[in-house]
Amino acid sequence: MSFGQGLSGLNAASQNLDSIGNNIANSGTVGYKSSTVQFADVYANSRIGLGVQVSRVSQRFTVGNISNSGNQFDMAIDGANGLFRLEQSNGAVLFSRNGQFYPDKAGYLVNAQGHYLTGYGPGGSQLERLQVPSANVPPKATTALDFKPNLPGGAEAIPTTKTQQKVDANGDPVFKPKLEPQLDANGNPVLDGSGNPVMEPVMEPVMEPKLDANGDPVMEPKLDANGDPVMEPAMEPDMETVAVNVFDPKDPTTYSNAFSYSVYDSLGNSHEVSQYFVKRPANAAGESVWDVYYMEGSTPLSPASATLTFNGAGVMTSPNPATVNLTLANPGGNASPADDLVFDVRYTGTTQFGGEFAKGKPYQDGYATGEYAGMSIDKDGTMVASYTNGVTQRLGSLVLADFSNLQGLSPVGGNAWAETGASGQPILGRPGENGLATIKGQAVEDSNVDMGQELVNMIIAQRTYQANAQTIKTQDQVLQTLVNLR
Structure with missing residues (x-):
């Protein structure tokens, strides 16, 4: 029986060494989980065990480095x-x-x-x-541009019109009769059917040069045959209102600030959309007024312009909601025809404070194709x-x-x-x-093998193997002694 016990011990120790050797061999294997041999004793209907057996080989699922x-x-x-x-x-x-x-x-x-x-x-x-x-990501057409600039509150307003005297085809100044309200016998203005004053020309005497007693020229009223002054309508300059500072992207004097940003059409083509901000005189409500013009190169977008207004605190009051919907028709032309580019410019958060023109952090949601x-x-x-x-x-x-x-x-x-x-x-x-x-x-995740522990385990398994081999050797000597008995 002792031979069987020793043999089982040798077999178990050998399997333990196999497990330890496998752990050491896989100490550099990514994700490897070390194994441990578990033993159990063997009994029959006797009080002395029949040896040892490997009950299971368990793995340690602890986390590696x-x-x-x-x-x-x-x-x-x-x-x-x-x-x-x-x-x-x-x-x-x-x-x-x-x-x-x-x-x-x-x-x-x-x-x-x-x-x-x-x-x-x-x-x-x-x-x-x-x-x-493996394929390119498809492009996405721009649908919105978030833009929150600060427009300089101290910017000088650029007027849109001015009043000047008319000139004729020869460049000579044009005059018109001076008018005044017609008065009735009581000195009150005569009104027309609409309740407006009836205007009539202001008459003044015609002056002509004459010589005084000393022979010096003087101007005196011209007299008719009856000796009455000759009268004629008084004239005044004929004034007109003309447009000035007409917006021109090539003329920096016609706008206050400018900003350009790229947007993308349905094919992913990039288009640089420019916004030109023009400070105007305050409106009747006392609000600051800015006109914004939209261009793609030399092509105006639709609408070509919009108006932003700000109250005395620098907060934008219109448009409300603070969004301008723009359209760039046929953005790719005949060379690269794409869908009309329709997108919103969202000005929520735009201010008019003292200081310089600030662009903030603009963002648009379109992009070109990418690999x-x-x-x-x-x-x-x-x-x-x-x-x-x-x-x-x-x-x-x-x-x-x-x-x-x-x-x-x-x-x-x-x-x-x-x-x-x-x-x-x-x-x-x-x-x-x-x-x-x-x-x-x-x-x-590295292997969870503990090399130091495995080397110690190997020494223990080696000693176990040697000890079991020694029991077999001792049993052999005892058996030899029995055989030699006479």
Whole structure:
């Protein structure tokens, strides 16, 4: 019986050494979980045991150190609960803690064994294989431009009209009869049928030059044949109101400030829309008035202008709501025909305070097409693609699996485990939810093998092996002694 006990001890110690050796060999394997051999004694119907047996090989699912890798497709499970859900080409499902992935020729994220990483599609809850995009992100036409400038309250108003004397075709000044209200016998103004004063020319004597007693020229009223002064209508300059400072984007004297910003049409073509701000004289309500002109190059938008007003506190009072809807018709022309570009300029927050013209932080929501540039992953498992135009796009979200009994999982190699009846069904969820661990991008989880502990365990297993071998040797000597008895 002692031979059997020793042999069982040798076998158990050998398997323990195998486990320790496997741990040491995988000390550099990403996501590896070290294993521990557990033993049990063997008894029959006797008070003396029959030796030892390996009852199970358990794995320690403690978390390994997280190391930054710099690889955009690497990811580490930062916590104890959770395994990546992988799918083989035949549809079989495996689970792993190794987060080293790369895109295959079709763009699907796979590990070194060719297993597909799975998760949820953008905004969905259906499990699918996660894929890195290869096509350009489509352009988006601008629908709104948020612009909150400060218009300088101390800017000098630019008048729109001035009054001047008319001139004729020869450039000579034009005059008109001077009028005054007609009076009745009581000296009151005569009114017409509309209640307006009846106007009549102001008459004045015609003056003519004569010589006085000393022979010097003097002006005296001209007399008619009856000796009465000759009268004629009095004349005054004929004045007119003409437009001045007519807006011209090429003439900086016709506007106070200007601002240009790029917007995008339905094909992603960029168009530089310029806004020209012109301070005008205050209106009848005492409010400050600014005219804004909209141009794309030399082409006016529709409407071509708008008016902003501000109260004495510098707060914009109109338009209300503070939005101007603009249209740029046929923005691409015949070379690159695109849909009419219709977008809002939103002035909410615009002020007129003392100081300089300030542009604030303008923002427009359109963009041109862009090529795929890279990928990042958030701690909640959301995979985000970035493009050369600065746009980001969600690719989907990782799914993690947890089990009621991790020890029931069956190791299948390749840093993976398979579900068994003992493990129970996987409990799936997004990282960070329902107790699941979070994700760290561009990082991997190192092996949790404690090299120092494994070396100590190896010494103990070696001594155990030697001791069991010694029991066999001793039993052999005892048996030899019995054989030599005469």
